[in-house]
Structure formats: structure tokens, C-alpha cells
Amino acid sequence: MTTPPALHRQLDVRACPPPLLGSCARCHRPAHRFGEGGNPLCPACREHVEAAGRR
């Protein structure tokens, strides 16, 4: 059994397979939306939303 190469490294849109890419729900820039580690928001927007939610 072989382990897949570094799937859990830091998110990098350029390293993300195109089928997993989509535009961010907030800023519409390309982001890793689907699959493992995917999120409808890009990291920048996620940070913004999390910061706003903490208030």
C-alpha cells in the first residue's frame, strides 16, 4: 500500500487539480472549493468571515 504524495500540505491553488477548483463564494477568485480540504471561501475570505464571527 502506498501513501499518496503530500495531500495535507498547505493549500495552494496552483497545486490544486482543476476539477477541485471553483470561484470563491465571496470574492469570486479561484479557490480550492471541492474535495478534501475544499471550502466555498478562499483562505482570505475564510479568515475575514471567521474574524467577523468572533465578535
Ligand SMILES: [Zn+2]
Ligand atoms: Zn475569497
